[in-house]
Amino acid sequence: MKRLFLILGLAFLPSNLLFSQIILKEPLSPRLTGYSIDARLDDESKTVEGVMDAFWVNNSTAAVPDLHMHLYMNAFKSSRTTFNKGYGGRIRASEAGWIDIIEFYGGAGNDLMPFIQYFSPDDGNPYDSTVIRIVLPEPVKPGDTAFVRIKFKTKMPSNIRRTGYTKDFYFIAQWFPKFGVYETTGMRYALTDGWNCHQFHANSEFYSNHSAYDVTITLPEKYVVGSGGLLLSEKRNDDGSKTMLFRAEDIVDFAWTAWPGYSVHKDKWKHVDITLLLPSDRLEQVNRQFAAVKYALEYLTENVGPYPWPHLTFIDPPATGSGAGGMEYTTLFTTISSYRMPEWVRLPEMVTIHEFGHAYFMGILASNEFEEPWLDEGVNSFWEARIVDHYYGKNSAMIDHRLLKIPDAALSRLVYTTSPLKQLVSNDEYSWNYPRGSYSMMSYNKAATWLFTLMGITGEETMNGIFREYYNRWAFKHPSGKDFIDVVNDVVVRIHGNKFGPDMNWFFDQTLYGTGICDYKVSSISNRIITESGMGGIAADTAVTKESAEDEKLIRATACIERVGEVMLPVEILIGFDDGEEITEYWDGKERYTEYEYTGDRKIAWVKIDPEYRIRMDVNFINNSMTTDPDRGPVRRITGKLMLFVQLFISMISI
Amino acid sequence: MQIVKSLKAGACRALCLWKGILIVWLFSFLPAAIFVTPLRGALKTGLGDSLITERLAEGIDIEVFADLGNHLSGIVSFFLSGFFLVIMAGFLLNVFFAGGLFGGVREYAGSSRLSDFFKESARNFWSFLVITILINLMIIGLAIILILIPVSVIMQSDTISEGAAYNSGMILTGVFLLLMPLFLLVADYSRAWQATQERQSCFKAIGEGFTLTFRNILRSWLMMVVLLLFQILLSLLILKFIPEIRPASGFGVFLLFLLSQALFIIRILLRTWRYGTVTAFRENYAGPISTISQKKQMPVEPEQVFSQPQDQAEY
Numbered sequence: 014m015k016r017l018f019l020i021l022g023l024a025f026l027p028s029n030l031l032f033s034q035i036i037l038k039e040p041l042s043p044r045l046t047g048y049s050i051d052a053r054l055d056d057e058s059k060t061v062e063g064v065m066d067a068f069w070v071n072n073s074t075a076a077v078p079d080l081h082m083h084l085y086m087n088a089f090k091s092s093r094t095t096f097n098k099g100y101g102g103r104i105r106a107s108e109a110g111w112i113d114i115i116e117f118y119g120g121a122g123n124d125l126m127p128f129i130q131y132f133s134p135d136d137g138n139p140y141d142s143t144v145i146r147i148v149l150p151e152p153v154k155p156g157d158t159a160f161v162r163i164k165f166k167t168k169m170p171s172n173i174r175r176t177g178y179t180k181d182f183y184f185i186a187q188w189f190p191k192f193g194v195y196e197t198t199g200m201r202y203a204l205t206d207g208w209n210c211h212q213f214h215a216n217s218e219f220y221s222n223h224s225a226y227d228v229t230i231t232l233p234e235k236y237v238v239g240s241g242g243l244l245l246s247e248k249r250n251d252d253g254s255k256t257m258l259f260r261a262e263d264i265v266d267f268a269w270t271a272w273p274g275y276s277v278h279k280d281k282w283k284h285v286d287i288t289l290l291l292p293s294d295r296l297e298q299v300n301r302q303f304a305a306v307k308y309a310l311e312y313l314t315e316n317v318g319p320y321p322w323p324h325l326t327f328i329d330p331p332a333t334g335s336g337a338g339g340m341e342y343t344t345l346f347t348t349i350s351s352y353r354m355p356e357w358v359r360l361p362e363m364v365t366i367h368e369f370g371h372a373y374f375m376g377i378l379a380s381n382e383f384e385e386p387w388l389d390e391g392v393n394s395f396w397e398a399r400i401v402d403h404y405y406g407k408n409s410a411m412i413d414h415r416l417l418k419i420p421d422a423a424l425s426r427l428v429y430t431t432s433p434l435k436q437l438v439s440n441d442e443y444s445w446n447y448p449r450g451s452y453s454m455m456s457y458n459k460a461a462t463w464l465f466t467l468m469g470i471t472g473e474e475t476m477n478g479i480f481r482e483y484y485n486r487w488a489f490k491h492p493s494g495k496d497f498i499d500v501v502n503d504v505v506v507r508i509h510g511n512k513f514g515p516d517m518n519w520f521f522d523q524t525l526y527g528t529g530i531c532d533y534k535v536s537s538i539s540n541r542i543i544t545e546s547g548m549g550g551i552a553a554d555t556a557v558t559k560e561s562a563e564d565e566k567l568i569r570a571t572a573c574i575e576r577v578g579e580v581m582l583p584v585e586i587l588i589g590f591d592d593g594e595e596i597t598e599y600w601d602g603k604e605r606y607t608e609y610e611y612t613g614d615r616k617i618a619w620v621k622i623d624p625e626y627r628i629r630m631d632v633n634f635i636n637n638s639m640t641t642d643p644d645r646g647p648v649r650r651i652t653g654k655l656m657l658f659v660q661l662f663i664s665m666i667s668i
Numbered sequence: 669m670q671i672v673k674s675l676k677a678g679a680c681r682a683l684c685l686w687k688g689i690l691i692v693w694l695f696s697f698l699p700a701a702i703f704v705t706p707l708r709g710a711l712k713t714g715l716g717d718s719l720i721t722e723r724l725a726e727g728i729d730i731e732v733f734a735d736l737g738n739h740l741s742g743i744v745s746f747f748l749s750g751f752f753l754v755i756m757a758g759f760l761l762n763v764f765f766a767g768g769l770f771g772g773v774r775e776y777a778g779s780s781r782l783s784d785f786f787k788e789s790a791r792n793f794w795s796f797l798v799i800t801i802l803i804n805l806m807i808i809g810l811a812i813i814l815i816l817i818p819v820s821v822i823m824q825s826d827t828i829s830e831g832a833a834y835n836s837g838m839i840l841t842g843v844f845l846l847l848m849p850l851f852l853l854v855a856d857y858s859r860a861w862q863a864t865q866e867r868q869s870c871f872k873a874i875g876e877g878f879t880l881t882f883r884n885i886l887r888s889w890l891m892m893v894v895l896l897l898f899q900i901l902l903s904l905l906i907l908k909f910i911p912e913i914r915p916a917s918g919f920g921v922f923l924l925f926l927l928s929q930a931l932f933i934i935r936i937l938l939r940t941w942r943y944g945t946v947t948a949f950r951e952n953y954a955g956p957i958s959t960i961s962q963k964k965q966m967p968v969e970p971e972q973v974f975s976q977p978q979d980q981a982e983y
Contacts, residue, residue, distance in 0.1 A: 180826055274829070294831030332823070332830055352830040416911050419730050427734035619719055635735045638719035645712060647724035649921045652708040654910060657928040659700045659751075661906065663758030664935060667766065668800060668855050 033225075034262070036243055041263040041321055042223030042489035045070045046192045053254075054185075054232035054271065059178055061167045065189055068160045069153075073197045073206045076152035080159060081195075081210035082145050085187030086112040088213035089170035089177070093140035095133065099215030099445060100174065110170030110177060114145075114190065120160030123150060135212045135445065143213040144193075163190050173336030176268075181236075184330065184337035184347070186268035187213070194222055194381075194491070201381065201493035211383040216452040217444035218375070218382035218389070221265040223489050231256045232271055239277075239290040240269035241345030243324045263321075263489065264343040265379050270328050282307045284323050291329035291350070298350045298361060302329065305362040308404040309369040313396065316477045317373055318484035325372070327365065341368045343376035359401070359410035363421060367397040377488050385494045386444040386452070387525070391460020392497075398422040398461060422465060422629070429458040430632040440525045441494070462629050463524035466531075469627025470513070470520070470583065471505055479504045494525065513583075520582075524630065529579025531630040533602065533622045535639040536573040540616035543567040570617040575606045580630065587624040590615045618642065670953050671891045677952075678945025681773040682937055688765070688772050688785045689940055693933050695761045703754040707743060714739030725914065763800050766943070767792030770863040773944035775951050788863065795862050798870040799877075803855040810847060815840045849892035853881045856892075856946040863947075880950060891949060895942040902938060906931050 034040070052063035071077050088096030089110035092103045117125045128149070131142045153159045167188045170177040176186040193210025196203045209220060228242055234255045242259030249255050261267055276293035279286065280303045289302055306327060310320055328347045330337045338349040346368035350361040370393040374380065380388040398421040401410040410421040429435055434451040440460055447455055468476040483492070483500045502516040513520075523529060543566070572588055586598040592615045600607050611617070619640035626634060682689070714736040715721060723729040733740060771788025819837045822828050828836075858877030862870065881888055910928055915921050 292830055294829045352834045417728060417730075423731045423734075427731060431734050431737075431740075621719060633735045633737060634731060635715060635718045635720045639717045640719050641717070643715075643717045643719075644721050646916065646918050646921050647721045648708055648711045648715065649918070650914065650924060651724065651728065652704050652711065653921065653925045653928060655707070656697075656700045656704040657906070657910060657932060659703060659754060660696045660758070660932050661903065661935070663696060663700070663755060663762060664932075664939065666755070666804065667759055667762030668803060668852060 035245070035260050036262045036323060037321065040225075043070075043072065044223060044225055044263065045072055045195075046222040046224045047226070048189070048191075048224055048267070049227040050189055050267075051229045052189075052231070054183070054230065054236075056181070056233050059169045059171070061169065061185060061188055063165055063167075063189060065163045065165065066160070067163070067190075067192065068158050069192050069195070070158045071153040071155055071195070073195065074155050075206055076154050077195065077206075078152040079149055079208075080147045080153075080161070081193040081208035082147070083187075083191045083193060083210060083213070084112045084114075084143055084145055085191070085213045086110050086167050086170075086176070087142040088187075089174070090142065091140060093138070094213075095136055095138045095141040095143070095445075096213045096215050098138075101215075104170075104172075108171040110168050112165055112167045112188070112190070114163060114165055116162070116164035117147070118162040119149065120158075125149070125161070133212055134210065135214070135443075138212070141212055144210050145190075165190060173334055175337060175340050177336065179333040179336075182270075182272040182274075182331055182334040182337075183236075184268070184270045184328075184334060186266070186340070186342060187219075188268075191221060191266075194220055201491060202495050209381065209383075214383075214445035216447060218386065219266065220381040220383050220491075221379070223263045223265055223379060226259070226261040226264070226267045228259045228261075228267055228269070229256060230259070230269065235273045236271040237273060237275035237277060237290065238269060238271045239275065239288065239326045239328055239345065241267050241326065241342045242269075261344060265376060266342045268342040268345055270330075270337070270347075272331065272334070274331060275328075278303070280307070282310050285310060285320060286324050288324070288326040289329065290326070292331045292352075295329060295350060295352055298329065298354065301356070302327070302348065302350070302361060302365055305365040306369050309366045309400055312400045312403060313370065313373055317396075317480045318377070318488065320372065321377070325369075327369070329361075339364050339368060341371035341375055343372050346371065357412065357414040359405060359413050359421075362405065363397065363401060363410050366400050367393060370396050370400075373484070378484070379489065379491050380493065381491065382444065384443050385441075386456035387440045387460035388492075388494050388497060390456045391440070391458075391464065394425055394457045394461035395464040398425060398465070422461075425458045425461045426465075426629050428454055429462050432458075435459065435632075436528045436530060439528050460525075465629040466524065466582070466627070467501070467517075467520060469623075469625075469629060471509065471517075475505060475508050478508060498525075523580045523582075527580065530632050531580035531582060531628060532576075532578035532632050532636070533584055533628070534575045534577050534633070534636040535620045535622060536575045536606065537571075538617050538620060538639055538641055539569075539571045539573075540641075541569050541571075543569050543612070566614075567612055568614060568616055570611045570613070570615065572609045572617055572620045573606060574600065574609070574620075574622060576602055576604065577636075578632065582628055582630070584623050584628060585625075587621045588617055589619045589621075591618045616641070670949070671887060671894070674891060674945045674949040674952065675894065675941075677775075677948035678773070678941050678943070681775075681944035681948065682940040685769065685772040685785075685940055685944075687782055688768050689933065689936050691782065691785065692762070692765045692769070692936050692940075693929070695765060696758060696932070696936070697929070699754045699757040699761065703750050707746065707750075710739060710743045710746065711736075714743070725916065727911070727914065760797070763797050764789050764793050766800070766859065767796050767863070769940050769943050770796075770859045770947065773940065773947045774860075774863060775948065792859070792863055792868075795868040795870040795873060796859055799855060799858050799862070799874060802870075802874060803851055803858075806854075807848065807851050810851070811844055814844050814847075849889055849896060850881060850885075852896070852942075853888050853892050853946065854878050856943060857881055857888075857950055860943070860947040860950050884949075884953065887953070888946075888949065891945060892942075895938070895945060899935065899938050899942070902931065902935055906935075 046069050047067060049066045050063050052061050054061050069080060088094050089104060097104055114129065117129060119125050125147050128147050130146045132144060132146055133141045134144060169183065173179055173184060176184055193208045196209050197206050226242060230238065231254050234249060234253055238257055240259050241264055242261035244257060245260050246258045247255060274292055275290040278289045278299050281287065287303065287306060289299060291298060314320055322344050324344060326345045329350050330347055338347050340347045348361060348365040348368060354361060374389045374393045375382065382389050401421040408418040408420045411424055412419040432454045434448060434454065437448050437451060440455055444452060479501050482504050483497060486500060487496060498521050505513060505517050574586060581603045584600050584602045586600055588596045588598065588609060598609055619638065621638040623631065623637055631637060720732050723732050768785040768789035772785055818840055822833045822836050854877040857880040858873040861876040862873040913924055915924050
């Protein structure tokens with residue numbers, strides 16, 4: 014009888030999830046997977062127990078014999094998991110987290126528990142159980158749908174690393190069994206069909222199909238809940254609990270949070286209802302948070318594409334749950350702030366804009382963050398800096414104090430340029446393969462820096478055109494880095510013709526796939542008088558002196574420009590003369606050096622390579638310019654002030 | 669009235685000690701200059717003949733400093749090691765000359781010759797060093813007990829919100845700031861007392877400092893608050909305006925340097941004023957330590973005591 018009900022229940026599933034439209038007028042994605050979860054939070058045992066009905070559609074042309082699923086929460090099971098090895102430290106028994114599969118049925122009601130195999134496709138770690146393979150009794154035929162019903166129990170880890178609990182604060186993410194992505198031949202340039210289902214690594218994020226989610230959560234009534242779904246119903250139960258039903262469509266992950274201390278605030282931007290949950294004594298942060306998210310919505314809508322969902326929730330976790338801050342789940346993201354955080358610390362704005370931006374690059378475009386982290390984090394960091402620059406001023410974030418300004422883009426660039434690891438590997442690495450300490454610098458900072466460089470070369474409008482095209486062509490289709498490059502090549506050639514060559518591959522070969530650095534340098538400025546030597550009328554040069562400069566003699570003025578780094582990019586060179594005239598030269602930057610020579614009655618006073626600092630990959634802006642009359646004033650001024658402050662400090666401690 | 673008279677007396681005595689103040693300035697300037705000059709040289713070398721200094725016109729530009737590369741690591745390591753040394757040297761020199769300043773602000777200090785100033789500095793050095801270190805430790809200890817530990821405990825609490833924790837921290841900091849003048853009074857009374865003694869006895873001096881502070885706690889505290897307000901106002905003025913001034917020309921930079929050093933001399937003057945005022949108050953109103961019990965029995969008019977050479981009476 015139980016089996017019959019199960020079959021009937023699972024048979025009902027596709028119409029419930031796959032075809033129903035509750036939030037959006039029509040599906041945005043093919044919805045190859047879908048999840049209906051009925052979960053209960055046990056406040057005492059810190060567990061979430063649930064029953065999940067899910068499906069996966071085989072859209073390939075061949076039968077698929079197995080299913081691959083993530084059990085992300087097992088990353089917190091012991092100190093020997095792949096996640097924890099990368100993270101370092103020990104996981105004590107009291108702080109561990111895991112997910113147990115209690116029952117696993119197939120669509121025909123058949124028990125699939127015996128067919129579950131744990132395996133570690135990335136590193137073969139026998140202690141890692143974050144990926145399972147279920148060998149099906151019968152393969153899933155092309156076009157068919159595989160249904161599963163899974164009863165699971167998830168124990169939340171107490172030390173929050175993106176997910177977990179502290180006291181009565183919960184941030185519940187990566188909490189249910191989740192399908193990997195079955196990539197068909199050609200998708201993301203895949204050579205064969207196959208599952209793409211990686212283990213949970215410390216330095217990696219995720220990759221999933223766009224799905225519809227129906228999530229029912231039962232938990233104690235005292236909790237205020239936020240999630241990536243739209244709240245459809247809420248009812249109070251007799252046992253002091255409440256049950257909430259959430260619906261989300263075409264998102265890649267479903268996460269939720271519960272905490273009694275949340276204060277809920279609502280705002281609206283065009284069609285988007287925005288909800289902010291934050292501790293009730295952080296009210297002074299509400300307006301700045303809403304302003305930041307609305308700026309991001311406006312800018313990305315205008316320059317990339319529309320935000321399709323009518324709802325958006327973001328969380329500013331309490332200090333006890335700060336480990337959950339700065340993470341994204343498409344229609345839900347978490348930010349960072351603190352009580353009375355001053356306006357000149359723009360960290361909340363930066364984080365809010367960044368995490369919202371993921372709704373586009375991780376959410377809508379949904380690239381593979383395991384294998385190409387730069388395509389989400391780097392691209393998103395680039396847009397974050399642009400948005401912050403646009404709305405808060407070029408030198409505004411992250412510190413915007415009258416005494417010290419740390420701009421967002423500058424911060425990103427200098428993390429890359431000052432890193433000793435910047436030439437170890439290219440950007441084209443799986444996220445966990447980056448040498449220790451270089452993942453974040455490479456995937457966020459280097460990628461953002463070369464994207465700024467690309468914008469410096471092609472222009473801002475071209476860059477916006479590239480991203481509009483990227484969105485139009487690839488929204489909800491999981492593009493790869495090569496797909497992005499194809500878009501760049503098409504748009505640049507369409508706008509600029511052959512100005513930069515037949516394509517822009519030369520740029521990506523050096524920046525994305527290369528490990529070289531970019532450094533252009535003004536080697537020398539020389540102003541020499543041309544005199545008759547008396548030896549057969551051969552001209553000889555002598556250095557210009559004050560006296561000789563006053564004479565009306567011919568001067569050979571030369572500026573020597575050098576390419577110090579391996580990366581070759583076209584650069585603009587501005588040359589200033591002592592009579593006030595300025596000449597702009599263009600150099601393809603390919604040779605090791607070049608010289609610009611001018612013969613006349615004037616001397617070169619200064620030379621600037623890339624005067625607008627557009628080639629942000631250049632690791633040293635100091636050697637980009639040279640003058641014959643250097644200004645020492647700023648250094649004297651800064652050190653003079655430093656001296657005063659040293660004196661004051663000594664005086665203070667000497668009471 | 670006693671406070672005003674002491675403030676006036678302190679100001680006069682501090683002004684009379686102008687040579688000593690200039691000596692203190694000079695010996696504050698020298699270690700700072702020894703520290704900053706190589707730093708300036710390293711910066712100049714790092715920036716070379718670049719036009720990037722244009723970007724420093726509006727203040728510190730983090731990209732410029734980051735691009736210093738190897739020069740930056742040299743500068744940072746020099747800064748970290750040099751800063752500690754210069755702070756130590758400056759601290760010792762300041763403690764040394766505090767002896768001269770306290771000796772010079774006594775009512776019957778004798779001549780204002782520099783040799784006497786140095787003699788007093790040398791005579792009081794060890795005792796003043798112990799007093800200064802101990803009072804600094806007491807202030808740090810107070811900050812730990814009054815602010816750090818309670819705030820840490822509050823932040824671990826399940827029931828107290830972030831706002832309440834923040835406000836508690838602010839209130840405790842306020843209490844700490846209100847108590848700070850008492851520790852400065854102890855330090856100043858101790859040193860003022862020590863400066864009148866032939867024998868060095870730093871622990872007895874601290875004891876006398878506490879006795880004098882708590883015997884005249886309200887008046888002394890008010891007097892110290894007034895003195896500190898002037899010092900704080902000057903510091904705020906320096907912190908607010910000096911970073912804002914960004915002269916473009918070399919002459920402007922030189923004028924800024926002169927202005928900053930003039931402000932620092934004023935700060936030394938204000939500190940000397942504090943020493944002078946506390947010393948005057950101690951001499952004229954606090955009464956001799958050895959006759960505390962007599963003073964309690966036979967109160968005398970402050971005006972009668974004002975011109976009396978208390979130091980001699982103590983001997």
